Amino acid sequence: MPKPYPQEFRDDVVNVARDREPGQSIKQIASDFGIAESCLRNWMRQAGAGPGTTAAENAELREAKKRIRLFEQKNEVLRRAAAYLSQANLPKLRYPLVRELADDGIPVTVTCRVLKIARQPYYRWLQARVTAADLTAAHRANALFEAHRDDPEFGYRYLHEGAAEAGQVMAGRAAWSICSQQGWWSAFGKKRAKNGKRPGPPVHDDLCAVVDEHGRTRHVFTAEAPNQLWLADITEHRTAEGKLYLCAVKDVYSNPIVGYSIDSRMKSRLAVAALKSAVARRGDVTGCVLHTDRGSQFRSRKHVHALGCHSTVGSMGRVGADGDNAAMESFFAVLQNNVLDRRPWATRQELRVAIVTWIERTYHRRRRQAALGRLTPIEYETIMTTVAAQAA
Numbered sequence: 001m002p003k004p005y006p007q008e009f010r011d012d013v014v015n016v017a018r019d020r021e022p023g024q025s026i027k028q029i030a031s032d033f034g035i036a037e038s039c040l041r042n043w044m045r046q047a048g049a050g051p052g053t054t055a056a057e058n059a060e061l062r063e064a065k066k067r068i069r070l071f072e073q074k075n076e077v078l079r080r081a082a083a084y085l086s087q088a089n090l091p092k093l094r095y096p097l098v099r100e101l102a103d104d105g106i107p108v109t110v111t112c113r114v115l116k117i118a119r120q121p122y123y124r125w126l127q128a129r130v131t132a133a134d135l136t137a138a139h140r141a142n143a144l145f146e147a148h149r150d151d152p153e154f155g156y157r158y159l160h161e162g163a164a165e166a167g168q169v170m171a172g173r174a175a176w177s178i179c180s181q182q183g184w185w186s187a188f189g190k191k192r193a194k195n196g197k198r199p200g201p202p203v204h205d206d207l208c209a210v211v212d213e214h215g216r217t218r219h220v221f222t223a224e225a226p227n228q229l230w231l232a233d234i235t236e237h238r239t240a241e242g243k244l245y246l247c248a249v250k251d252v253y254s255n256p257i258v259g260y261s262i263d264s265r266m267k268s269r270l271a272v273a274a275l276k277s278a279v280a281r282r283g284d285v286t287g288c289v290l291h292t293d294r295g296s297q298f299r300s301r302k303h304v305h306a307l308g309c310h311s312t313v314g315s316m317g318r319v320g321a322d323g324d325n326a327a328m329e330s331f332f333a334v335l336q337n338n339v340l341d342r343r344p345w346a347t348r349q350e351l352r353v354a355i356v357t358w359i360e361r362t363y364h365r366r367r368r369q370a371a372l373g374r375l376t377p378i379e380y381e382t383i384m385t386t387v388a389a390q391a392a
Helices: 007-018 026-032 037-046 055-085 091-103 108-115 119-127 132-150 156-165 172-182 268-282 301-309 326-340 348-363 377-391
Strands: 209-211 217-219 229-239 242-251 257-263 289-292 313-316
Touching (some): 007 037, 007 257, 007 268, 007 348, 026 037, 026 348, 055 091, 055 108, 055 132, 091 119, 132 172, 156 172, 229 326, 242 268, 242 326, 257 268, 326 348
Parallel strands (some): 289 313
Antiparallel strands (some): 209 217
8 A cells, every 4th residue: 555645745736736827727736746636636625725615606706717718818819929920920820820729719709809900801811722831830830839838948959849749840950940039948057156064074975986997986876776776955045035945855767856845944854854755755765875965954863863764775975076966966956947046936835836836747747858868757767667567
């Protein structure tokens, strides 16, 4: 019988569901976090989310939904029009957009009103023949725009793959040309500055260091199966209420974040809670190596005790080693550019929901990684574990 999900994880999923955008379903949120829809609804009911409504409230809600749907349709027209109109200032490029939006359920009247075009010329255009090149260019731009709207931080390579999945296969150069015109570029990572604090003595040996034939020590972060080698580190970010700290645990086999903990204080309980979260979500982790830096949270007696309770093995890098925990540093660099530095954050809760949503929805299930053969962490682990089970 699988272990229950950590309470911190359940609370975060419920908060994301509570604060979901209009039109986003509970089913989609459950899929983004890898849980069943019924499970999420049970968690929300236990947390007191989603109370019943009266008949009058239902009528008011229906009217509000109609207004929201109309606003959403107008916003959808504007978003989709940006990709078409950026190619050339020609009226004929607007008509494929009107037709595609009509196929998606947006009335022609609404689209023509937003784009400020007459309906009769559009209907006459429907009876005329359109060149294949015009349609191909419009469909490609639309597919890339859809991929960019889902994940604005992705560069043209990721958008190129997203368009191919939507059925619009094109050369990488063609995708680059469209993305270049739109300014759809990825956010590049920057090295984090050191805080100037001197780390304390290690409480574990460095189990990830190897000596090459030239006598130089380097770190090797590889694993042949899940739950063999984990990495953990802590990052921080400011909000208007104060700092928020994130401790994340990463499995180097397929690079998912298997556990995390978020708190307003950077105490030893932050690292202990992240470890417990990873163990609860991964099951049997006996013999798993957890590699960290020499931060006081990971050297604390509470954390060392937690490692022993879960039959895991601690590992700590050397001071000043360039490759020490580099894999976790790279993950935090991506998180910094895609979430933390995207805009100012008013509250800790607002930033917490954004971090959890990005990890579970984008990083785990949408962001492909070159080291994994252009697969997402969830896809890679699912495929490889299935192959291993069949071979056994």
